[in-house]
Amino acid sequence: MFQMLGTPAIPSNSVPGRHVISGKTMGTRYSVVFYSELDFDAEALQRELQEAVDRVDEQMSPWKADSILCEINRMEPASWIDLPDETFEVCEAALLTCVESEGAFDPFVGDLVSAWGFGPETDAPDLSKAKQLQGDWNSRRREVEFDRKNRRLRRPATCRLDLCGIAKGYGVDCLSQVMHRWGLPNHLVSIDGELRASGRKAGGSGWQVALEAPEADVRREALRLEVSDVAIATSGTYRKIRNAGGRTVSHTMNPQSGAPVKNELLSVSVIAESCMTADAWATAYMVMGCEKALAHAQHAGLDAIFVVRTPLGAVDVLATDPELLAA
Template sequence: MPKTSFEPVPACKRTTLHGPTMGTRWSATVDADASVNLAALRQELAAAVEQVDAQMSPWKPDSDLMRLNRAPVDTWVDLPAEILEVLACALAIQRLSAGAFDPGVGALVDAWGFGAMRDAPDGAAIHSVRQAAPRTTHECLALDLPAGRARKRAPLQLDLCAIAKGYAVDRMAAVLQQHGVAHALAALDGELRAVGRQASGVPWAVALERPEAEHRAVHGVIDLQDLAVATSGDYRRYLQVGDARLSHNMDARRAAPVNNTVASVTVLARTCMHADAWATALLVAGPGEGLAMAQRMGLEALFLLRRPKGLVDMGLGRFGSAAVVPEAIR
């Protein structure tokens, strides 16, 4: 992809800020001038990420998400604006993806041993979830955004793990911009968002991970500028049952873990929240339905498919051109 020349910003100094959160780490690579208070910036970045975790974690009994999960049916629950924004986005993407993305998979996640309740599948719990009345999450959850509240219309256990990390990266990007930072790369696990370009004038180079469980390797590199990227895959947390690899990602339509030939899906979007959720939706949908869905929604996505002779790329938008450059030839 051709690059345009820009005047570098010599007064900027590169700094990496980071810290622990959500069982992993957040980081921000910042090209900032002397006017930026880096200590205050780091503190506010950490606070933004921790606020998302405190509101949306299924692992913290006192989180706002868990308050809503515990609330009786038909009872309004007051919630912060941030989690309501994420819930509204999650329900919208559930509708658009025909249920491939579903924030109501909390009971499935726990039953299959990927949640806070248990660390191995429980046959009785799986059977119980599958016997539940088949109602969609957007039918079971009412949001009253002006009043700042939500209400379950039927028993429902929400899980926002497939969207909350992306939202946390968006909050980090907002903090960076509020501090006057024009050149930064915010990251949390496999979710990243670029604020502008690097101070040198070139886009941020982001490595796309090869979907291998045994070790970390780079599959390729993509350039980011004022754009977010997120990847969902089956290779970090999964169950191996015979020859089948059962992902920690749940397919609510089948009431079971994802089991298809998609090793990972990477999505580009203006916000990391949308990239995160759509990457999960396309992974769950699988290669055929997922590709059609991505085309219908105008998404820029890269599918890595497992085939007998190795991985096969299937890309749309910039991923269908020379946007992804193999690490070996950069």
């Protein structure tokens, strides 16, 4: 994942005009770093930032029993449910990415996620259930109905909605939107490594961010970028892992095989205009594998960085634009 560089854990006034606000969300933390010489109500700003991410979490968390997402998954099959604006926007983007990625990104993998031990119910994989789900996954998913005109959705009994592959990126975008509404365009916002950079730091330089090496037990910088007016999201297989049937598996599901992703990719970082877009495509590219994902990113005009394990066991880094690796 990408991390901000030089961000203190608490607000600091050591740099004139530099401010930091952070808080809890989605089982992790968000951070907002920004520059402004203008007077503003820091408590009111933090309150609005917190409310923005709370709305996303309260609507889309699979771990909150009263969330909109959990309500959708409890609904009787074939029953329509009206969607609030935020959930509608994320579902629309998720389903569009599902079509464009030919199912590599699929927001209806909730049952698969749970069967492999990554859902809210238990961390113990149920391999017999996982095997039952593998057979006709794509045909079940196609039974989902999304009514854009009336902003509602209904699903078949066999598909549970899971927005974890896109909601965090959307939350980052919501934080950035709050900052723009407050007239604070020079900011770097992040939720657990998914980030969006807007404007520039004091002095005109871009924002420094670092790509972590894909190692489970240590945090080490592998690559550094200077960015402005872009969002970056990363998906990887080196954290959030389980032992299932004697092998280590990751939390990213391959909807087409009905099993966790297993290919040469260790991580994918996508650079896009919105973090929601970057988040969804980072997940899709992990499923596609390096060759297909690289070709798609180049065709779609998305910048992406791929960390791969070579057949000899070495780690290599590829990018759609070689200049990304020369930064």
